Amino acid sequence: MMATPTIARIWRGRTRRERADEYESYLYENGVKVLSERALAVSQFREDRETDSEFITISYWESIEAMSRYAGADPRKIHHLPRDPEFLIELPEDVQVLRITSAFRLFGG
Numbered sequence: 001m002m003a004t005p006t007i008a009r010i011w012r013g014r015t016r017r018e019r020a021d022e023y024e025s026y027l028y029e030n031g032v033k034v035l036s037e038r039a040l041a042v043s044q045f046r047e048d049r050e051t052d053s054e055f056i057t058i059s060y061w062e063s064i065e066a067m068s069r070y071a072g073a074d075p076r077k078i079h080h081l082p083r084d085p086e087f088l089i090e091l092p093e094d095v096q097v098l099r100i101t102s103a104f105r106l107f108g109g
Helices: 017-036 064-071
Strands: 007-016 041-048 052-061 096-099
Touching (some): 007 064, 017 041, 017 052, 052 064
Antiparallel strands (some): 007 096, 041 052
């Protein structure tokens, strides 16, 4: 039985619109797939705007401790992918870590 997630870790980054398709593939292959081996679940989102595209990756964790085993002692610290400086308009400085207060259907809760 899968553990119930209590923590969501949210990363955001923006790339130029013309590089969005390439970055989406790169982020999935080098970030989301790796993260999905450690987190309970991972969701990747993309919003295309006129000149840029925003990517949001949300990973779901059993606890802060479980997340810290992956992310390190400070779970808000970013671990940039090697090619992020090439793709991203600016490098994010941190991530959000939120307590999940309810989740319906997504995890059967």
